[in-house]
Amino acid sequence: MAHPDENILRRVTQGDEVAFAELYNYYKGPALRFSISLLKDEEEAENMIQDVFVKLWIKREQIKPDHNFSSYLFTCLRNMAFDYFKKVEKSEQLRKQFMEGMMLAGDEEKEEKERRISLVQSAVESLSLKRKLILKLNIEEGKSYQEIAEFLRISKNTVKNQLVKAKQILREKVDVATA
Numbered sequence: 001m002a003h004p005d006e007n008i009l010r011r012v013t014q015g016d017e018v019a020f021a022e023l024y025n026y027y028k029g030p031a032l033r034f035s036i037s038l039l040k041d042e043e044e045a046e047n048m049i050q051d052v053f054v055k056l057w058i059k060r061e062q063i064k065p066d067h068n069f070s071s072y073l074f075t076c077l078r079n080m081a082f083d084y085f086k087k088v089e090k091s092e093q094l095r096k097q098f099m100e101g102m103m104l105a106g107d108e109e110k111e112e113k114e115r116r117i118s119l120v121q122s123a124v125e126s127l128s129l130k131r132k133l134i135l136k137l138n139i140e141e142g143k144s145y146q147e148i149a150e151f152l153r154i155s156k157n158t159v160k161n162q163l164v165k166a167k168q169i170l171r172e173k174v175d176v177a178t179a
Contacts (some may be wrong), residue, residue, distance in 0.1 A: 004022065004023050004026055004027075004069065006065040006066060007065075008022055008023060008070055009023070009063055009065035010065045011065060012060050013060050013061055013063050013065065015060065020057060020060070021109055023069075027070075027073055028049065028110065031049050031052070031073060031074070031077060032045055032046065032049055033050050034077055035049060035077055035081065038078065038081040039081055039084065044084065048077065048080050048081065048084065049077075049122055051080065052073070052076050052077055052080060055076070056073075059162075073171055084123050098158075102124060116174070119173070120170065122173075123169065123173035123174055124170065126169070126173065127166055127169060127170075130162065131162050131163075131165065131166040131169075132166075133152070134148055134152070134159055134162045134163055134166065135163065135166045136169075138159075138163055145159045145163075158171045
């Protein structure tokens, strides 16, 4: 197709879809190459070409057939590319802020977990030797009440009572410290 003349542009402004298709087909290749050179992303460049031609069709009455359409089109594409870069930069900033927030939250969670572990260890240290030993055998070594009773030569009921009291003391001390 030859370079679109004022007649084709005038027909486009009047809503002639055939004239618009001619205009699109003429400029599609150069516009795509220009957009790819700016964006370095063929898919995004194709999307931008589609967007600019949709906007041109919507605002076709504003096209001035006696003006340089080529300059107008490439200026629109350049401006859309700038808008795209701003959007990408904003998106990158938001992603970075989100990641920083996640890291801070992770650090805070880690600090809170370490603080709670320290509280539990401190509470365990405050238990009597007998309760501490029974608790250790039950929790760390996974021994049953019966196994602990046989190992320490005490009744199974004593083991149970000591564990109940030890856990109650731990709960109270940790709850008081976190309140």
